[in-house]
Amino acid sequence: MIDFLIIGQGLAGSLLAWELIQRGCTVVVIDNGRENASQVAAGLINPVTGMRFVKSAEVDTLLPAAKRCYLHLAEFFQQAFYIEKPMLRFFLGDNELKNALKRLNSRDYQAYLGELHVPGNGIGPLAAPFGFLEQHQTGYLLTRPLLSCLKAFFIANDSYRQADFDYRDLQLQPLPHWRDIVAKQVVFCEGYRATENPWFSRLPFRPVKGEILSLEHRTALPDKILNYGNWLIPLNAHQIRIGATFERDNLNTETTEQGKNDLLNSLGRLSADLTGATLIDHQANIRPCTQDRQAFIGRHPEHDNLAVFNGFGAKGSLQIPWYSRHFADVLLNDAPLSQTCNIQRYQALLTRRPTL
Numbered sequence: 001m002i003d004f005l006i007i008g009q010g011l012a013g014s015l016l017a018w019e020l021i022q023r024g025c026t027v028v029v030i031d032n033g034r035e036n037a038s039q040v041a042a043g044l045i046n047p048v049t050g051m052r053f054v055k056s057a058e059v060d061t062l063l064p065a066a067k068r069c070y071l072h073l074a075e076f077f078q079q080a081f082y083i084e085k086p087m088l089r090f091f092l093g094d095n096e097l098k099n100a101l102k103r104l105n106s107r108d109y110q111a112y113l114g115e116l117h118v119p120g121n122g123i124g125p126l127a128a129p130f131g132f133l134e135q136h137q138t139g140y141l142l143t144r145p146l147l148s149c150l151k152a153f154f155i156a157n158d159s160y161r162q163a164d165f166d167y168r169d170l171q172l173q174p175l176p177h178w179r180d181i182v183a184k185q186v187v188f189c190e191g192y193r194a195t196e197n198p199w200f201s202r203l204p205f206r207p208v209k210g211e212i213l214s215l216e217h218r219t220a221l222p223d224k225i226l227n228y229g230n231w232l233i234p235l236n237a238h239q240i241r242i243g244a245t246f247e248r249d250n251l252n253t254e255t256t257e258q259g260k261n262d263l264l265n266s267l268g269r270l271s272a273d274l275t276g277a278t279l280i281d282h283q284a285n286i287r288p289c290t291q292d293r294q295a296f297i298g299r300h301p302e303h304d305n306l307a308v309f310n311g312f313g314a315k316g317s318l319q320i321p322w323y324s325r326h327f328a329d330v331l332l333n334d335a336p337l338s339q340t341c342n343i344q345r346y347q348a349l350l351t352r353r354p355t356l
């Protein structure tokens with residue numbers, strides 16, 4: 001018998017499994033091996049976002065936990081996964097400039113905001129008609145190499161099975177039982193595919209599709225992340241990733257001409273020079289967003305040994321490390337689960353009987 005059976009090897013399932021193994025638990029992770037949202041994601045961490053430049057909830061707690069986690073993984077696997085890089089935020093109008101000025105005067109924001117550049121002067125080939133602001137403590141996670149290192153670690157630890165998990169194959173009594181595996185606890189981390197889960201699909205997921213492009217170019221760009229409504233990450237002197245679209249309909253993982261054109265048009269408004277860039281890759285996947293924008297974590301109200309760890313939306317890189325530790329404390333030490341993410345808020349939905 002094992003302690004935990006985890007369904008899904010995206011960032012959520014991987015970091016939770018890693019945390020539980022670090023604490024001495026026996027874990028098996030099941031994944032179908034197909035490309036997932038975590039691999040496609042840009043992995044950006046940006047503490048201050050939106051037109052009003054608002055600090056992400058709990059960022060003062062989440063960010064140090066994320067950095068510690070990625071540093072620990074970097075030491076273990078002897079390679080860097082989290083790349084810290086400042087971000088230049090280009091204002092899209094006067095109101096954004098005004099909002100940024102307000103935040104610059106607030107002590108709460110000092111650690112995250114840097115120099116403000118007034119409208120007019122662009123920076124090199126980049127247009128900045130409304131000015132721009134330097135942001136600190138921003139960066140991105142190299143999710144694909146991280147997930148492949150963790151997969152290799154799970155395999156070496158006899159903690160990984162590649163399989164399409166069919167919910168009908170899970171027997172619940174007397175303990176959860178799948179194929180030859182009996183587990184004390186099953187934790188579902190299937191990303192947007194949780195919408196097919198018979199125990200947790202009633203949680204109000206609001207999946208959002210996103211597309212990302214990789215381009216090659218010959219323009220001299222600053223070695224900083226750029227945010228101009230969309231974002232640009234310089235991978236090296238000649239390669240960039242740009243993204244990402246937000247699409248609530250047509251929830252599939254196909255890339256589209258519309259998605260590509262939207263991203264390229266927005267890049268062209270930032271710099272005419274970049275319109276000559278060559279497309280080298282185009283990817284799409286689906287973010288596991290939720291109606292109230294909070295994660296979905298906790299045990300099922302009627303099946304104590306089934307749990308969910310999901311709903312990290314567009315902020316998995318920032319949130320998952322802290323929540324993995326927190327949920328491990330809940331699962332192993334009976335720590336109280338934070339109310340914000342606790343699925344108890346949807347108890348009525350989870351226990352409702354179908355109407356005949």
Ligand SMILES: Cc1cc2nc3c(=O)[nH]c(=O)nc-3n(C[C@H](O)[C@H](O)[C@H](O)COP(=O)(O)OP(=O)(O)OC[C@H]3O[C@@H](n4cnc5c(N)ncnc54)[C@H](O)[C@@H]3O)c2cc1C
Pocket residue numbers: 007008009010011012013030031032033034035036037038039040041042043044045163164165166189190191192193194209210211212243244284285286287288310311312313314315316317318
């Ligand atoms: C285009 C795009 C850009 C993004 N950009 C960012 C960003 O810049 N910063 C950021 O923090 N986040 C970003 N995200 C969001 C980020 O991807 C998520 O927050 C996070 O990766 C979700 O991880 P997850 O493990 O919950 O889901 P996933 O990564 O989708 O993993 C779920 C896993 O479960 C497996 N699975 C599901 N059902 C089954 C089954 N029945 N049997 C076997 N396996 C199963 C899937 O195959 C998958 O491997 C982006 C997402 C997209 C799509």
